[in-house]
Amino acid sequence: xNSKYHITxxxxxxxxxxxxxxxxxxxxxxxxxxxxxKAAYKSFETDYTKFFKMDALSKLAFLAADxxxxxxxxxxxxxxxxxxxxxNKASSIDTDRKHQKSIQDKDDYFPSPAVFVYTxxxxxxxxxxxxxxxxxxxSFFIFDAFNAQHLLDYTNxxxxxxxxxKVLCGWVELDGDHYEAFLYxxxxxxxxxxxxxxxxxxxxx
Amino acid sequence: MDDLKQELKENIVEQLNLEDIAVEDIDDNDMLFGDGxxxxxxxxxxxxxxxxxxxxxxxxxxxxxRAIFESIDVMAKYIFENRTK
Numbered sequence: 001x002n003s004k005y006h007i008t009x010x011x012x013x014x015x016x017x018x019x020x021x022x023x024x025x026x027x028x029x030x031x032x033x034x035x036x037x038k039a040a041y042k043s044f045e046t047d048y049t050k051f052f053k054m055d056a057l058s059k060l061a062f063l064a065a066d067x068x069x070x071x072x073x074x075x076x077x078x079x080x081x082x083x084x085x086x087x088n089k090a091s092s093i094d095t096d097r098k099h100q101k102s103i104q105d106k107d108d109y110f111p112s113p114a115v116f117v118y119t120x121x122x123x124x125x126x127x128x129x130x131x132x133x134x135x136x137x138x139s140f141f142i143f144d145a146f147n148a149q150h151l152l153d154y155t156n157x158x159x160x161x162x163x164x165x166k167v168l169c170g171w172v173e174l175d176g177d178h179y180e181a182f183l184y185x186x187x188x189x190x191x192x193x194x195x196x197x198x199x200x201x202x203x204x205x
Numbered sequence: 206m207d208d209l210k211q212e213l214k215e216n217i218v219e220q221l222n223l224e225d226i227a228v229e230d231i232d233d234n235d236m237l238f239g240d241g242x243x244x245x246x247x248x249x250x251x252x253x254x255x256x257x258x259x260x261x262x263x264x265x266x267x268x269x270x271r272a273i274f275e276s277i278d279v280m281a282k283y284i285f286e287n288r289t290k
Binding site: 052053110112113 | 221222223224225243247248250251254257258
């Protein structure tokens with residue numbers, strides 16, 4: 001089925017590399033995720049100190065969204081009518097483990113509020129929404145694997161019912177040393193047709 | 206007391222992830238919240254946990270933190286007078 005919507009840009013972060021629209025824009029050989037994402041963030045000169053307080057999943061999602069949305073020349077002083085539809089497999093398990101570790105010993109029971117606030121996967125959507133003033137619809141789905149069909153159907157539904165003008169959607173997965181972000185922006189104008197085949201093609205780029 | 210102030214500055218920068226602030230940039234009388242270091246409400250809760258974990262001080266009313274966390278100077282005096290470890 002041909003969609004009347006289009007993918008205008010896409011960003012991926014995996015294997016120590018940040019790519020925008022298929023072109024590598026940052027790469028280093030640091031195998032530690034937190035070191036890699038910090039170095040990438042600094043290289044893009046994004047002035048947002050809250051970044052350093054985020055958990056690993058939010059850092060991954062925030063940086064991917066920031067790279068992509070920076071390219072859209074949005075007015076950051078006004079509300080932007082962009083919905084967010086994210087998904088992953090591991091939910092917030094990486095941070096959940098950190099929190100669990102801090103409460104498992106009753107004689108050393110010091111849970112960190114700054115860790116606890118990230119024990120939900122959709123908190124990363126909040127971080128992006130605050131930075132870019134996105135107050136539209138948002139959802140975070142958990143799947144066993146990247147589910148292009150669900151993202152396609154849900155995004156088309158949001159656009160066809162005029163819930164939003166654009167949708168930032170994709171996959172942000174993080175569990176221990178494994179991480180992978182693939183975000184793309186769907187709008188009513190563009191060159192790449194928004195369909196399952198193209199979503200999968202860009203995801204596998 | 207100076208050692209305690211230095212320790213507090215180091216712990217605050219490390220535990221609150223103040224990436225852009227160096228320990229030596231924090232003055233003993235700088236406001237920790239508002240226009241000073243710009244800490245937020247989650248940071249305030251982290252400081253309450255830090256008082257308990259590092260110095261054995263339990264704040265039962267988070268509102269008490271407003272006065273105690275005014276500056277490094279005020280915090281250090283409070284810890285010096287109330288610490289149990």
